[in-house]
Structures are given as C-alpha cells and as structure tokens.
Amino acid sequence: MGLDTKPLSTLHGKSSYDLEDFPVPTGREESWRFTPLSRLRGLHDGTAPVTGSVVVEVHPSPEVSVETVGRDDSRVGKAYVPADRVSVQAFTSFEKATVITVPKEAVTSEPTVVNLRGESAEGATYGHLVVVVEPLAQAVVVLDHRGSAVYADNVEFVVGDGASLRVVSLQDWAGDAVHVSHHHAQLAKDATFKSFVVTLGGDLVRLSPSVSYTGRGGDADLSGLYFADAGQHLEHRLLVDHSVPDCRSHVDYRGALQGDEAHAVWIGDVIIRVEATGTDTYELNRNLILTDGARADSVPNLEILTGEVAGAGHASASGRLDDEHTFYLQARGIPYEEARRLVVRGYFAQLIQKIEVEEIRDRVLAAVEAELAR
Amino acid sequence: MTVTDRPELEGLGNYKFGWADSDVAGATARRGLSEEVVRNISALKNEPEWMLDLRLKGLRLFGKKPLPSWGSDLTGIDFDNIKYFVRSTEKQAASWDELPADIKNTYDKLGIPEAEKQRLIAGVAAQYESEVVYHKIREDLEEKGVIFLDTDTGLKEHPELFKEYFGSVIPVGDNKFASLNSAVWSGGSFIYVPPNVNVEIPLQAYFRINTENMGQFERTLIIVDEGSYVHYVEGCTAPIYSSDSLHSAVVEIIVKKNARCRYTTIQNWSNNVYNLVTKRAVAYEGATMEWIDGNIGSKVTMKYPAVYLMGEHAKGETLSVAFAGEGQHQDAGAKMVHLAPKTSSTIVSKSVARGGGRTSYRGLVQIEEGAAGSASTVKCDALLIDQISRSDTYPYVDVREDDVSMGHEATVSKVSDDQLFYLMSRGLNEDEAMAMIVRGFVEPIARELPMEYALELNRLIELQMEGAVG
Numbered sequence: 018m019g020l021d022t023k024p025l026s027t028l029h030g031k032s033s034y035d036l037e038d039f040p041v042p043t044g045r046e047e048s049w050r051f052t053p054l055s056r057l058r059g060l061h062d063g064t065a066p067v068t069g070s071v072v073v074e075v076h077p078s079p080e081v082s083v084e085t086v087g088r089d090d091s092r093v094g095k096a097y098v099p100a101d102r103v104s105v106q107a108f109t110s111f112e113k114a115t116v117i118t119v120p121k122e123a124v125t126s127e128p129t130v131v132n133l134r135g136e137s138a139e140g141a142t143y144g145h146l147v148v149v150v151e152p153l154a155q156a157v158v159v160l161d162h163r164g165s166a167v168y169a170d171n172v173e174f175v176v177g178d179g180a181s182l183r184v185v186s187l188q189d190w191a192g193d194a195v196h197v198s199h200h201h202a203q204l205a206k207d208a209t210f211k212s213f214v215v216t217l218g219g220d221l222v223r224l225s226p227s228v229s230y231t232g233r234g235g236d237a238d239l240s241g242l243y244f245a246d247a248g249q250h251l252e253h254r255l256l257v258d259h260s261v262p263d264c265r266s267h268v269d270y271r272g273a274l275q276g277d278e279a280h281a282v283w284i285g286d287v288i289i290r291v292e293a294t295g296t297d298t299y300e301l302n303r304n305l306i307l308t309d310g311a312r313a314d315s316v317p318n319l320e321i322l323t324g325e326v327a328g329a330g331h332a333s334a335s336g337r338l339d340d341e342h343t344f345y346l347q348a349r350g351i352p353y354e355e356a357r358r359l360v361v362r363g364y365f366a367q368l369i370q371k372i373e374v375e376e377i378r379d380r381v382l383a384a385v386e387a388e389l390a391r
Numbered sequence: 392m393t394v395t396d397r398p399e400l401e402g403l404g405n406y407k408f409g410w411a412d413s414d415v416a417g418a419t420a421r422r423g424l425s426e427e428v429v430r431n432i433s434a435l436k437n438e439p440e441w442m443l444d445l446r447l448k449g450l451r452l453f454g455k456k457p458l459p460s461w462g463s464d465l466t467g468i469d470f471d472n473i474k475y476f477v478r479s480t481e482k483q484a485a486s487w488d489e490l491p492a493d494i495k496n497t498y499d500k501l502g503i504p505e506a507e508k509q510r511l512i513a514g515v516a517a518q519y520e521s522e523v524v525y526h527k528i529r530e531d532l533e534e535k536g537v538i539f540l541d542t543d544t545g546l547k548e549h550p551e552l553f554k555e556y557f558g559s560v561i562p563v564g565d566n567k568f569a570s571l572n573s574a575v576w577s578g579g580s581f582i583y584v585p586p587n588v589n590v591e592i593p594l595q596a597y598f599r600i601n602t603e604n605m606g607q608f609e610r611t612l613i614i615v616d617e618g619s620y621v622h623y624v625e626g627c628t629a630p631i632y633s634s635d636s637l638h639s640a641v642v643e644i645i646v647k648k649n650a651r652c653r654y655t656t657i658q659n660w661s662n663n664v665y666n667l668v669t670k671r672a673v674a675y676e677g678a679t680m681e682w683i684d685g686n687i688g689s690k691v692t693m694k695y696p697a698v699y700l701m702g703e704h705a706k707g708e709t710l711s712v713a714f715a716g717e718g719q720h721q722d723a724g725a726k727m728v729h730l731a732p733k734t735s736s737t738i739v740s741k742s743v744a745r746g747g748g749r750t751s752y753r754g755l756v757q758i759e760e761g762a763a764g765s766a767s768t769v770k771c772d773a774l775l776i777d778q779i780s781r782s783d784t785y786p787y788v789d790v791r792e793d794d795v796s797m798g799h800e801a802t803v804s805k806v807s808d809d810q811l812f813y814l815m816s817r818g819l820n821e822d823e824a825m826a827m828i829v830r831g832f833v834e835p836i837a838r839e840l841p842m843e844y845a846l847e848l849n850r851l852i853e854l855q856m857e858g859a860v861g
Contacts, residue, residue, distance in 0.1 A: 035634075047461075222520070264453075279711060291778075291779075293779070306790070306793040307793070308793060309792075309793050310793075311793060312790065312791050313790055314788065314790075315788050315790075315799075316785075316786065316787050316788065316791055317784070317786060317799070317801070318784065318785050318786075319783060319784040319785075319801060319803065320781075320783045320784075321773075321775070321782045321783065321803050322781045323775075323778050323779075323781075324744075324775030324776060324777050324778045324779070324780055324805045325778050325805065326775070326803060326804075326805060328800040328804070329802070329803040329804075330803065331784070331799075331800075331801050331802070332799060332800045332801070333786070333788060333797075333798070333799040334796075334797060334798045335788065335790045335795070335796075335797040336795060336796040336797055336800070337793045337794050337795070362456075364719075378513055
C-alpha cells in the first residue's frame with residue numbers, strides 16, 4: 018500500500034499499486050485540471066484497448082546488462098509507487114519490463130540508448146523500465162521516443178551510493194502520439210542524478226519526473242526543454258521530495274510556444290520535510306510565447322516544514338520575445354526571421370549545453386531550428 | 392489586564408487586546424443558523440424586500456457549497472455554535488460618551504477616540520459585535536459630498552447605490568463564506584467619494600468582537616468615483632477565549648476611471664478567531680487599487696485580496712505581511728486578474744513563521760485574452776525563525792495572451808547566525824537582534840502604513856518575537 022497515507026502535504030498525493038485506489042479522474046482534480054482528458058484516448062479510464070505496439074530496443078554500453086523480465090521481478094516497482102490513475106493503470110497493465118543494470122563501480126564507455134518506437138496510435142501500450150546504477154558506478158542513458166503511439170509507462174531510476182546517472186529523455190513523437198509517463202529517481206547517499214527532458218512531438222505528452230532521497234548528499238539536477246506547436250499539449254509535472262538532510266535539487270525548465278492552442282503546463286512542486294535540514298533547492302521555469310493563441314501555465318509550489326534550510330526558492334517567468342533584442346539585431350542588418358531565430362536559440366543555448374551526449378545535443382539544436390523554420 | 396482566570400491560557404499573555412468586557416447582549420444571543428435567524432436580522436433592520444431575498448439566496452448557497460478542501464483546515468468551525476447576530480447597544484452614538492461604559496472603555500484602551508481628537512483620521516467607524524456603534528466623519532468632507540456611513544444606514548439612505556453595486560463585485564454565490572456573509576451580514580462601512588475629491592487623511596474603522604463564539608460578518612462597500620482618492624484603514628481585535636469565533640467579512644470596492652483607492656488592514660484578532668474574508672476590487676481605466684494587508688493575529692486566516700483590472704492602464708498592487716506564531720496558520724496572498732490591455736500588477740508578500748506557526752502564500756495572476764501589453768510581478772519572501780515552523784508558496788499563474796511579461800520569484804530563508812552574531816557583538820541581546828532583523832525584513836511594507844500603524848506593527852513584531860530565540 019501507499020507509503021504516504023497521512024496528508025502531510027497537499028503537494029504529495031497518495032501513492033498505491035492498486036488501481037482501485039485511484040478513481041477515474043474527472044478533470045476537476047488538482048492534478049488533472051490542466052490535462053484534456055478527452056485526448057488521452059482512454060488511458061485514464063481503462064477504456065483504451067491494449068492493442069498497440071511500442072518496440073523497445075536497447076543498445077547498451079558493453080559494461081551494462083540488459084534483461085527483459087516479467088511482472089513479478091523483485092526490482093520492478095521497488096523505487097516508485099504509482100501516484101496517479103494513469104501511472105497505476107500502466108503499472109497494473111504492462112507485460113514485460115526492461116531492467117538495465119550498471120554494475121558496481123563500472124564507468125560506462127558510451128551512452129546506453131533505449132529506442133522506443135511506436136508503430137501506431139490505434140490502441141494503447143503500457144511499459145515499464147528500471148535503470149539500476151549500483152554504488153560508485155557512472156552511466157549515461159538515453160531514452161528516445163519516436164513514432165506513433167498511445168503509450169503510458171513508468172520509469173524507475175535507482176541510483177546507488179556515490180553513483181552517478183545522466184539521463185536524456187527525448188519525446189520526439191509523431192503528431193498523433195499520446196504519451197503519459199512517470200520518471201522517478203531514487204537517490205542514495207551522495208548519488209548524483211542529472212536528467213534532461215526534451216519534449217517536441219506528440220499530440221499530448223504528460224511527463225511527471227519525481228525525485229526522492231534515501232541518503233544524505235544526494236544531488237538532483239533536472240533540466241527540460243519543450244517546444245509546443247499549434248494544438249499540442251505538453252505538460253511537465255515535477256515533484257522533488259526532500260526527506261533527508263543535506264540534499265540538493267536544481268530544476269530548470271524552459272519552453273517556447275507557437276501557434277493556435279499550443280499549450281504548455283509546468284508544475285514544479287518541492288517539499289522540504291521536517292527532517293530535511295540543510296536542503297538546498299531552486300526551481301526555475303521560463304516560457305517564451307512566440308505567437309498569439311498559445312497558452313503557458315506555470316505553477317511552482319514550495320512547501321517547507323523546517324527552518325533549517327540552506328536555500329530555497331523558485332522563479333517563473335512567461336513572456337513574449339523581447340522586441341528590443343530583435344530590434345538590436347535588425348539594426349545590425351540581420352533580417353527579422355533570422356534575428357528571431359538567434360534570440361530563441363540564445364534562450365535555449367545555455368540549457369542545451371548541459372546535454373552530455375553530443376549527437377543528442379546536435380539533434381536538439383536542429384529540432385529547435387526546424388521548429389522555428391515552421 | 393484582566394484576561395480571564397483560566398491558568399491554561401496564561402501562555403497567551405502576549406496578546407494585548409485579549410480582555411473581555413461584560414457581555415449581556417452576547418450571553419442571551421442565539422446560536423446556530425436557520426432561515427428564521429436570517430429573516431430576524433433582516434426584520435430588525437427594516438430592510439427592503441430585495442435584500443431579504445438576497446440574504447435567503449446566500450443562506451441556500453451557503454448550505455450547498457462544501458468547505459474548501461484546499462488551504463487551511465476549517466473542520467474545527469462549529470457553525471451551530473456560532474452567534475450570528477449580537478446587538479450590543481440600541482442606537483448608534485454620535486459621541487463616544489453616549490456609548491455604554493464598557494464599549495467606550497474598550498475603544499479608549501484601543502486608542503481610537505484619542506486618534507480622532509488629534510485629527511489623525513478623517514472619519515471613524517467603530518463596530519462592536521454585529522453593529523457599528525459609533526460613527527463620525529469630518530464636517531468638511533461631508534460638505535464635499537463624501538459619504539461615510541455604516542453599511543446598514545447606507546442601505547437605508549442610499550438604496551439606489553446599493554441596488555447598483557451591492558454584490559456586483561462579489562456575487563452571493565462567489566464562495567461558501569461570501570454566501571454566509573450575504574445571508575447574515577451586518578455592519579461594515581459604506582463609503583462613496585464623489586468625482587475629483589481627494590480625501591487626504593485616512594478614514595478608519597475599528598472592528599471588535601467581544602462575545603465568545605461570535606460570528607462577525609461585516610460588509611463593506613466602497614465606491615471611489617472618477618479622479619478621486621481615498622484611504623481606508625481597518626483594525627481588528629477580539630478577546631481570548633477557549634472556543635472559537637468566526638470573522639467572515641465581504642469587502643467590495645469599485646475604483647472608477649483615474650481614481651485611486653488604498654485599503655489598509657491590520658488584522659490582529661486573538662488566536663481563537665477564524666478569519667475567512669473575501670475582498671475584491673474592480674479598477675477601471677487608469678485607476679489604481681492598493682491593498683496593504685497585515686495579518687498578525689487569528690487562529691486561521693484565509694484571505695486573498697483581489698483586483699480585477701477592467702480598463703486600460705489600470706493598476707493593482709498588494710503588499711502583504713503575515714506573522715504566524717504557535718498554533719496559527721496565515722494562508723494569505725493576492726489575486727490579480729488582467730482583463731484589459733496595458734494593465735499592470737505587483738504583489739509583494741513577506742511572511743515570518745515562528746514557534747511552529749505556518750505561513751502560506753497563495754496567489755493568482757491571471758492574464759486574460761485581450762489583455763495585451765500587461766505586466767505582472769510577484770515577489771514572495773518568507774523568513775523562518777526556527778526549525779519547527781513552516782512556510783509554503785503556492786503561486787498560480789495563468790497567461791492567455793502572448794504580449795505580456797510575467798515574473799514570479801520566491802525565496803525562503805532563515806535568520807542566519809552570522810546576522811545575529813553581528814548585531815549581538817554590538818550590544819543587542821538576542822531577542823532585540825532577532826526583532827531588528829525581522830523589522831528590517833518587513834520594512835518595505837511597514838513604510839507604506841500610516842504612522843501609528845507602522846509603530847503598532849513594530850511593537851507587535853517585538854511582542855511576537857519575545858522568547859522566539861532559544
């Protein structure tokens with residue numbers, strides 16, 4: 018059953034492995050009020066026929082072991098307990114899980130790439146992925162989502178004592194895809210977790226990254242970049258739960274929106290519990306609205322139950338392209354379209370530099386350029 | 392000061408306004424809410440039929456709406472135990488001496504008649520329990536056509552203004568507590584400032600609850616006509632009792648073209664009052680609405696003063712400061728709704744939590760389609776004094792227009808040992824040093840207060856901070 022039954026925090030809902038514990042959302046719930054439920058194609062109410070197909074292919078670094086396991090494997094569902102209806106639906110419905118293990122003290126020589134290819138948006142698919150990084154190991158993992166799919170999954174990142182995991186998750190879906198996903202990272206003592214989320218494609222993408230700590234000195238760095246076009250709904254809901262002293266979290270998500278009914282939602286929740294003294298946390302979200310008709314919702318929430326914090330803050334800003342920036346460039350002979358592209362590129366550049374895998378970095382830069390050329 | 396002889400309450404002795412006066416009217420007042428109670432209030436006041444209808448509608452909606460599931464825990468309110476209407480004196484007094492000795496005594500202790508004598512304020516309203524017992528406005532303002540009345544008298548004398556504006560900013564069904572207020576409202580201030588009149592000195596109201604389990608439901612309506620300015624100041628206190636009282640006011644403000652209104656509240660209810668208030672202003676073209684909101688007392692406060700920016704270049708500003716000590720939850724914030732182009736809003740919120748208290752900032756900035764060229768900035772800072780206190784930030788931003796700029800920033804910090812050490816090495820003791828740091832922290836807001844309130848705030852901080860260290 019749920020780990021957290023008492024309502025300590027309004028940010029932290031209940032969690033459970035049991036579908037019955039989560040009624041079908043109506044859209045009035047705090048956690049669902051931004052999501053257009055009618056576009057989830059039945060992922061939220063159990064009506065989605067499980068006839069879809071998402072092919073999972075892993076190209077591991079040589080040091081890494083990859084297994085495909087059944088539902089009863091003890092490593093599945095150990096770090097993360099589903100916290101909403103779609104998550105628990107995925108958890109109770111998937112058939113095969115992929116487990117990637119980075120053995121103790123191993124330093125991987127190349128990124129481990131997980132390709133997820135959707136084959137059709139008819140019928141749903143449920144998935145589960147576990148990445149275990151054993152103590153003192155270091156690894157880079159790339160999740161690359163492409164194609165058409167109605168896909169719900171849970172991903173668990175278990176980072177051991179002193180280990181380091183860098184993750185890039187690309188949501189580069191085709192225009193008709195629906196993807197609802199939870200990414201949970203559990204950080205042991207002195208573990209480092211850096212994630213980079215890039216959401217570009219799909220009709221509706223709702224990704225909920227969360228972080229929990231089991232030992233002191235855990236360090237989580239969550240970055241994200243999204244580009245919402247006409248009609249797209251891109252939602253990122255972050256939850257960092259500081260329950261252990263002396264841990265750190267840093268969140269930086271930036272998005273751009275263009276076109277009618279382009280909708281981006283960013284929720285950044287941070288809880289600092291009574292025990293979590295010495296916590297250092299900061300969250301930042303920025304939205305650049307490029308055209309009329311786009312909408313950005315940005316809600317950073319902070320619950321602090323102890324006064325002994327090293328630092329806690331958040332900032333959120335939404336606005337349009339600054340005319341002065343483009344004017345400055347135009348005054349130097351750069352045409353408006355080019356100037357606009359440069360400004361947007363500058364807006365994302367600092368973030369994109371953080372991507373550790375060069376090919377991915379180039380691909381993201383190219384994707385941003387392509388979006389701007391539309 | 393005779394608070395009460397209950398030894399278990401002695402720990403609350405910090406509160407200066409905690410005395411209770413003899414309470415004949417309150418003791419006989421009826422508890423609980425029913426249609427009959429509502430009809431009685433209306434009949435006692437000889438109200439027009441439409442007001443009774445509005446009250447009954449409020450009662451129906453109150454029954455239908457659930458308690459809010461967010462914010463503070465309100466399950467402790469026993470609606471059947473509350474006294475919804477207490478008449479403390481038969482008629483309103485024109486001079487302080489006409490008031491019953493107990494009531495006059497109360498206001499003397501609060502220093503209100505003295506402030507009036509010294510002409511620090513342009514008009515005074517004093518509400519005791521359900522009704523306004525004293526009311527006065529300076530003659531020169533009256534000559535200029537400024538109306539400053541208690542709301543009951545206002546309804547009698549200016550029914551046309553009431554029909555037009557009452558409930559127009561906050562509808563009967565706005566929220567559960569606005570419905571309740573609509574059903575049983577009594578007292579409050581009614582202000583009308585005619586076009587191009589500048590009321591230089593603040594108008595002031597003082598709200599006092601004396602009876603245990605009292606429900607005070609004042610209703611304030613302020614209309615500032617084109618090009619005018621008014622500053623309204625309210626203060627609130629109550630005795631310390633062992634069971635809870637409820638204060639649920641509704642404040643509606645209309646700021647017309649190019650007018651400016653400033654509304655200052657120093658809420659210092661005792662720690663057994665639930666303070667659940669709905670305050671909203673509409674600001675038309677070029678108008679400015681400023682809320683200055685100090686929350687120091689009460690057990691639970693849920694209050695989010697709002698400005699609806701209806702016309703071009705309208706401006707909304709909220710400065711809010713909250714203190715939460717032991718057993719207190721200050722869930723306060725602000726709401727800015729941009730409905731017209733080139734509107735701007737600023738929210739600055741400062742909160743201090745100590746002794747296990749909890750402060751929450753809860754805000755909304757909404758920029759509707761068409762409000763192009765609007766700008767909003769929100770800044771919240773929280774200061775935590777110890778390990779057991781709690782601070783939350785729940786900002787909410789909804790932007791539906793591209794040509795806007797929107798910023799939100801929050802910081803939460805604790806008083807550092809370095810700061811304390813620095814001041815103590817200069818000869819301050821720990822309490823004084825702590826109080827000085829806190830005063831510095833809230834200074835940007837304190838300086839916006841009228842002088843006597845700024846002094847009062849400083850004094851309250853000192854009281855709040857006493858024994859905060861160690």
